[in-house]
Amino acid sequence: MNNNNETQKESRMNITRALIIAEPWIGKILNGEKDWEMRSTHTSISGTVGLIAKGTGTVVGIAEIIGSKGPLSHEDMLGNVHRHGIPSNMIESGEVAKWNHAWQLGKLKKLSTPVPYQHKNGAVTWVTLGEETQKQLQAELAGEDWLQEGSAPQPAEPAAPKLAYTAPVRVATGANEGEVVITQGNLNNNHIYVRNVVELFPPECFGGSNRRELASQLITLHLDKAETVKCDIDGTKKIFRDRRAIGQFLKLNNFVANDKVLIKRIADLEYELSKA
Known part of the structure; x- marks a missing residue:
């Protein structure tokens, strides 16, 4: 065999x-x-x-x-x-x-x-x-072990969130909400950093660096003027993984660099995002 x-x-x-x-x-x-x-x-x-x-x-x-x-x-x-x-x-x-x-x-x-x-x-x-x-x-x-028989790709076990993130732009304003400053990079790449409000989210909502490493638990984002979506958080970049929805939210609310996003926890695993 x-x-x-x-x-x-x-x-x-x-x-x-x-x-x-x-x-x-x-x-x-x-x-x-x-x-x-x-x-x-x-x-x-x-x-x-x-x-x-x-x-x-x-x-x-x-x-x-x-x-x-x-x-x-x-x-x-x-x-x-x-x-x-x-x-x-x-x-x-x-x-x-x-x-x-x-x-x-x-x-x-x-x-x-x-x-x-x-x-x-x-x-x-x-x-x-x-x-x-x-x-x-x-x-x-040579020496690789990934050439084993497999079926359709399945999400991997979520990577443990790396909480040694960079210095925050602004500290969270409370136990259930926080503000994040939007950068030009966020606008160019359709994402929002959650590095300085990471304590708002449970660890099981953080996945790996790509979609094959989804977190074990998704969160619901109620995006002002945009759609409501479920996604996890990229535990490497500390961004919401659904860039399409985030880009829509930023565009419809006319964000520019240095504007702020208010993130509110409104229920377990549910968050509301709006322009601060």
Whole structure:
């Protein structure tokens, strides 16, 4: 049995092809922000493949394709933004309507050093990798244990929150509320730091650095002039994970740098956000 497992592992470490993915999607995959690569057709290809950043001439990651799902309905697309990473406004506009098949990714490895490959004329989606590139990718996987059999990715156990955060911009104004100063970086990246009001939130609401490490407990955010959403907190960056909803909240309330957000705890695991 062990010999069979080793044979399977060696076979799966022999990466003969790579998938070409454009920005910003390749970046989102490598950062753990999406695990569905959207395409216009189904794929029968599965197993370990290289990931190419389009236009760079290099393989920048390695992943397992564990399934292909689709065509997805409009509602399915809107309900799975956290999996495919396409903003809801792009879905609503119809500009990505043809990209309705999800190529599902499982295990992932981001390469510390991109590996060059020879791009053949006419290659648009897949590239057959040369022998030297295959050897370099196989060396990257030497000793790795992630090439075990798996199914659809499941949220990992939440990482313990790191409470050694940076010095607060402003201390909390009370046991059940606090104010946070909005920076230009917050506005540019659709997030709100909760570093200085972290005591308002229970530890189980803090997850890891990406969507595969969701917290065990979600919180409800009632966003003034925007929608009510459930999400957790990125325990590394100390931000609410649902950037789309936060961006909507900041925009609809006309926030500019140095404005303040008032965060109120109104019930267990429920919070109200408004402009201070």
